[in-house]
Amino acid sequence: MRSVRSIRAGAEALRGHCPFCLIVEGEASADVVHSSDRVLAFRDTNPQAPVHILLIPKEHVTSVRELGEGQASMLVELLRAATHLARAEGIDQHGWRLVTNVGADAGQSVPHLHFHLLGGRRMRWPPG
Ligand code: AMP
Ligand code: ZN
DSSP states (O other): OOHHHHHHHHHHHHHTTTTTHHHHTTTOOOOOOESSEEEEEOOOOSSSSSSEEEEEESSSOGGGGGGHHHHHHHHHHHHHHHHHHHHTTTTTOOOOOEEOSTTEEEEEHHHHOEEEEEEOOOOOSOOO
């Protein structure tokens, strides 16, 4: 099993190359719709619905698989930001979806934890 130090070193090494860390650091542009100490939200560049926003922790975490107890309050903050944004985007009454992909089979393409907030159209279930 990898030590906490080795996991942290891996996250640090990734930080310089992770596209969402670059957005957090202000080194890549994004259409930011919400920012707090620990959470950032910005519009997806390839929207799959009229409203498609990504919510991420500012700290690099690869996916929910890597979340630790210390990140519980960040996760609550992120979920509350999603609720706030759904209201602000006018999709609260008709409904919306919050989804996170973990790993290859789910189609995760960016290795930085993100939740997709989708709304503004009727969704199908089960997804793809
Ligand atoms: P996933 O496939 O779940 O990893 O989702 C990654 C999402 O990030 C996709 O919907 C992409 O369109 C989106 N995406 C990738 N790069 C950027 C970027 N620089 N700014 C905004 N959205 C992005
Ligand atoms: Zn990152």
